[in-house]
Amino acid sequence: xxxxxxxxxxxxxxxxxxxxxxxxxxALVVFIGGTAWxxxxxxxxxxxxxxxxxxxxxxxxxxxxxxxxxxxIENLAIYGAFSLVFSLLIGxxxxxxxxxxxRFEDTFRTILLYPFALSFIVTGLAWQWILNxxxxxxxxxxxxxxxxxxxxxxxxxxxxxxxxxxxxxxxGTGLIMCLMLAGLRGIDEDIWKAAKIDGIPMWxxxxxxxxxxxxxxxxxxxxxxxxxxxxxxxxVVAQTGGGPGIASEVPAKYVYDAMFLSQNLGQGFAAxxxxxxxxxxxxxxxxxLEFGGKRRG
Amino acid sequence: MGNVTRTAAEIQLASARPEMTGPRGRxxxxxxxxxxxxxxxxxxxVSLYYLLPLYVMIVTSLKGMPEIRLGxxxxxxxxxxxxxxxxxxAEACTGLNCDGLSRGFFNSVRILIPSVLLSIAIASxxxxxxxNWRFKGSETFFTILIVGAFIPYQVMIxxxxxxxxxxxxxxxxxxxxxVHTIFGxxxxxxxxxxxxxxxxxxLFKAARVDGAGFWGIYFRIMxxxxxxxxxxxxxLQVTGIWNDFLFGxxxxxxxxxxxxxxxxxxxxxxxxxxxxxxxxxxxxxTGLVPLTIYFISGKLFVRGIAAGAVKG
Numbered sequence: 001x002x003x004x005x006x007x008x009x010x011x012x013x014x015x016x017x018x019x020x021x022x023x024x025x026x027a028l029v030v031f032i033g034g035t036a037w038x039x040x041x042x043x044x045x046x047x048x049x050x051x052x053x054x055x056x057x058x059x060x061x062x063x064x065x066x067x068x069x070x071x072x073i074e075n076l077a078i079y080g081a082f083s084l085v086f087s088l089l090i091g092x093x094x095x096x097x098x099x100x101x102x103r104f105e106d107t108f109r110t111i112l113l114y115p116f117a118l119s120f121i122v123t124g125l126a127w128q129w130i131l132n133x134x135x136x137x138x139x140x141x142x143x144x145x146x147x148x149x150x151x152x153x154x155x156x157x158x159x160x161x162x163x164x165x166x167x168x169x170x171x172g173t174g175l176i177m178c179l180m181l182a183g184l185r186g187i188d189e190d191i192w193k194a195a196k197i198d199g200i201p202m203w204x205x206x207x208x209x210x211x212x213x214x215x216x217x218x219x220x221x222x223x224x225x226x227x228x229x230x231x232x233x234x235x236v237v238a239q240t241g242g243g244p245g246i247a248s249e250v251p252a253k254y255v256y257d258a259m260f261l262s263q264n265l266g267q268g269f270a271a272x273x274x275x276x277x278x279x280x281x282x283x284x285x286x287x288x289l290e291f292g293g294k295r296r297g
Numbered sequence: 298m299g300n301v302t303r304t305a306a307e308i309q310l311a312s313a314r315p316e317m318t319g320p321r322g323r324x325x326x327x328x329x330x331x332x333x334x335x336x337x338x339x340x341x342x343v344s345l346y347y348l349l350p351l352y353v354m355i356v357t358s359l360k361g362m363p364e365i366r367l368g369x370x371x372x373x374x375x376x377x378x379x380x381x382x383x384x385x386x387a388e389a390c391t392g393l394n395c396d397g398l399s400r401g402f403f404n405s406v407r408i409l410i411p412s413v414l415l416s417i418a419i420a421s422x423x424x425x426x427x428x429n430w431r432f433k434g435s436e437t438f439f440t441i442l443i444v445g446a447f448i449p450y451q452v453m454i455x456x457x458x459x460x461x462x463x464x465x466x467x468x469x470x471x472x473x474x475x476v477h478t479i480f481g482x483x484x485x486x487x488x489x490x491x492x493x494x495x496x497x498x499x500l501f502k503a504a505r506v507d508g509a510g511f512w513g514i515y516f517r518i519m520x521x522x523x524x525x526x527x528x529x530x531x532x533l534q535v536t537g538i539w540n541d542f543l544f545g546x547x548x549x550x551x552x553x554x555x556x557x558x559x560x561x562x563x564x565x566x567x568x569x570x571x572x573x574x575x576x577x578x579x580x581x582x583t584g585l586v587p588l589t590i591y592f593i594s595g596k597l598f599v600r601g602i603a604a605g606a607v608k609g
Contacts, residue, residue, distance in 0.1 A: 015511030016430035020438065023423045023486065026479050027438045031445030034456035050459070094343065097336050110592070111344045113599070114351075117591035119540035121557045122584040125564050126350040129357065129573060130370065140369050170350065178599055230449055234542040238561050252543075255451040260547065265455065272451040283447050 035276065042269035050265055059270035069271065072249040075161045079250070080229040082165050083172070087225050088218070090169070091176030096206060098177070099184045109181070113174035120171065124238025127167035128154060154240055157247035164232075164239055164248060171235075172228065176221050183217035184210070219286060226282050230275060251275050358382060358578035365573050381574035385582060389575055391562040392551060398579050400552070401559030405539060405586075407470055408555055412477035413534045417527065420482055424489025425515050429501055439486065446483035454547055461548065468550045476544050481537065485530050492526040493519055525597075532594050536587040556583050 045055045063069050094112060098105055115123060130136045133152040141149040153163030187210055195205040211218070233252035240248045242257075251271060259268035353370055358381050360374040368375075387397040394400060426432075427439050457476060458467060466472035496519065504514045520527070545555040554562070560583045564576040591598050 013430055013432045016426040016432055016435075019422045019511065020426050020432075020435065022419045022478075023426075023442060023482065024438050026482050027441035027445065029460075030453060030457065030479055031441055031448065034453040035448055037456045038452050050455075094340075097340055100336055102336060102340070106595075108340050108344055109599075110595075111347050114588065114591055115347065117536055117587040117598070118584045119542065119557050119587070121540075121542050121561050122580050123350075125560070125576065125580045126354050128564075129577060130350060130353055132370075132573075135365065135370055135573065137370075140371060143369060170347065174347075227447060234557075237542070238565070241565060252449070252451055256543075256547075259455055268451075268455065272449065272454075275449045276452045279447055279449055 038269050039273050039276070042266065042273045044266055044269075046265040046269065048263040048265070055266075059266045060274075063267060063270045063274065066267075068246050068249055069251075069254055071246055072251045072254045075248060075250055076229065076232070078161050079165055079168065079232065080226070082162075083168055083229055084222065084225050086165075086169055087173050087176045088221060090173045091221065092180050092211075094173070094177040095180035095184055098181055109178070112177055115171040116174045118171065120234035121238040123167050123171045124164075124235045127163070127170070128239045131163055131166075155244055157244050160240060160244065160248040164236055167239060168232065168235055172225070176225065179217055179221050179224075180214070183214040186217075187213055219290065223283070223286050227279070230279060230282075354577045354581050358385075358574055358581055360574055362572060362574060378574075381572070381578040382582075384572070385563075385575045385579035389563045389579060390569075391554075391559055391566065394552065398556065398559060398563065398582055401554060401556035402582070404470070404549075404553055404559075405556040408473055408477070408545070409535060409538050411470075412474045412481075412538050413531060415474060416478040416481040416485060416534055417530050419478060420485030420530070421489045421520070421523075421527070422515065423482070423486040424491075425493050425519055426511075427486070427490045428493035428496075429514070429519075430511060439490070442483045442486060450480065450543060454543075458547070467548065468553070470549065470553055473544060473548045473553075473555075476548050477534075477538050477541070480544070481534055485534070488526060488530055488533075489523075492523055496522055528594075529597055529600050532590060532598050535590055536598075539586050 041050050042059055043054050043056060044051060045053045045058070098108060102108075131138075131152070131154050133139065133155055138149060138151045141151070153159045153166070191209060191213070192205065195209060200209075231252060232250055233256065236242060236248055236250050236253055242249045242253055251274070255268045255272045255275065258264045258271060356373050357365065357370060359377045359379070360368070361376065361378050361380070364375060385397060386399050386402075388395060389397045427435055457479075461467040461472040461475070466475065500518055500522075501514060504518055509517065539555075540557065541555065542557045542561070545558045549555070549558075560579055563579055
């Protein structure tokens, strides 16, 4: 593809180089420079404004001693684990159902995917209303005669993160379903015929033959879900605002609050560096599997 | 990163030509077999669940407050009123401003149009340079860009605040447009690079022989030949930028807040009596732009999000 295999003197390809200036600036100044800057300043005692007074790991010690951060991490772990498992499970089952040569496939797919077009703010507010204890699901069931019925996730610190999970899954599973459906459509017809001739039940064909063949799609889906989990912010802001109390805080919100509300930049930098670290832990093994090993077709 | 665009292509392929997949599974049976009842039953129940929030939002927004207090959120309105919609659009208060969500809507439009145009213009030229005019180091910058797409925004937001403050654009719409252009760049550049690389090289070479330069080939050959990918990029950017909350709240100030931020401030305001019907009307209004794009664009949207999901 390389068209510029000819002379490589600097002015030969000048237009391309000039045109690439925004990209080069973004890559070097914002992505590399900005990230390095934040990591560096996470070792300072910056409060209202960044300052170069280095304090070693003091910000990190404070971070890991802060109950708000610990709750954030715990919430992220719960939300992340359930979100990963249920997104994959629901996404795959729905895709398998849609893949049965059914009628109205486009209609079903359109309905299952539309939440993904919405903002997390819209999703969060819609579910905040449905889960409203005085008017929502809880009240409707009580009005039916079951007076002691209790379903109030958004105001119960113990289960508030599951209330957010419901909304998150509603918005996100459609995308995973679409990926899985594409994966299923990529499976060779002969596999199904062969499995049928051998008399292998359908579910066994899925579990032992089709899913292992869709390894690439699953990895992509896991990376997508995982990067979505780490970034979860708007949904919490809209649905609970981090409450009740600090029961539904998440790391991205911790960073925003530290930087822009409580004028505690150092904490924000340290927390965001921890987020970066967790992304590295996820992405590096994936990149290794995907690009490091043997190329798969 | 290859697998992301491969996925997009697969989705399009799969959904565009279902007849090519041939017969699959068991033989056709009569319509009301147990298997069909299970499949359609499950899909219909799941679909109803997915539609439920939209339905609840719509019926709530059409009820008066007394009816909401007494009734059931799932029941259709006894008496339909459009007053909540009028109020949400023109009268709802955020802080001292009581001119409704219309302010946020127009702010979002003013953010959206330049952001979409600028980000697509820059990314398409990037992709073109990377596909057809490689220079020393171009692949390195591209790799940095793609790796950068995985860095949490939280790591970069404060350095960008400083940069924008230095050039006097912090708190302005222009600043936010730049931010959207920066964060849209990785995925869009990838999208355009892969697409341009699939344009036959003979065309490119013929144009070179005829004396066309970098910009000549871009405007006369690449852009006209790549309109579908421009539409995909546009869908991706319009929905992504419209739905943004984080950048809007950080890089603008209250009277310039985009619609999502203003919506959140209206609904989650702690002052005054909660007017759930107005809140739901406001919520639907905010979701209307991406929903319209979604329902109009259909399969192209699927392709766009499959490519853009990494951006998330």
